[in-house]
Amino acid sequence: DVKVTQSSRYLVKRTGEKVFLECVQDMDHENMFWYRQDPGLGLRLIYFSYDVKMKEKGDIPEGYSVSREKKERFSLILESASTNQTSMYLCASGGNEQFFGPGTRLTVL
């Protein structure tokens, strides 16, 4: 069974904290993606990576960075969390068919 896992299902952080969200896939996919999902807005692409150590900005990269040191792992970093980054964060891998992790619901207080 193919799998994308995310490090946390729920996370509560304080404003200004550095936050790491980790994602691991076992499908040997080259492409990996980080999205956030907010009510009424749909999924918005933050960053994606098409290869190890490669990254591309998506539609809303401000306030985020990413790291892809290994093919199976793609990390999203919030350098200094803010309340407007409270959201559901979804990691995916694949191409047109994207396989998603269960999501991390991040609350920034």
Next chain:
Amino acid sequence: RKEVEQDPGPFNVPEGATVAFNCTYSNSASQSFFWYRQDCRKEPKLLMSVYSSGNEDGRFTAQLNRASQYISLLIRDSKLSDSATYLCVVNVDSNYQLIWGAGTKLIIKP
């Protein structure tokens, strides 16, 4: 204007009925089209691709109208388990940057 627009619903439909909903996209250069399904508090999963010639998978039929820039999803003989949010997804180029609609919520009632 959003790049991919969907009626958010909810569509409340009795079990066994047929339901259809559309999605419009703004970029005429869009190349690939998909419907994903997202259950409550779950991650999205691919339901079906939408081809120029249409696509049918059991009770589900998807159609593409390039001239009017919309895709549709038809569900026949709806089941309680069809209750979910249906996400319309478009790919404009070949680098897999998908553009997602906000979803249409469907509730099937017994």
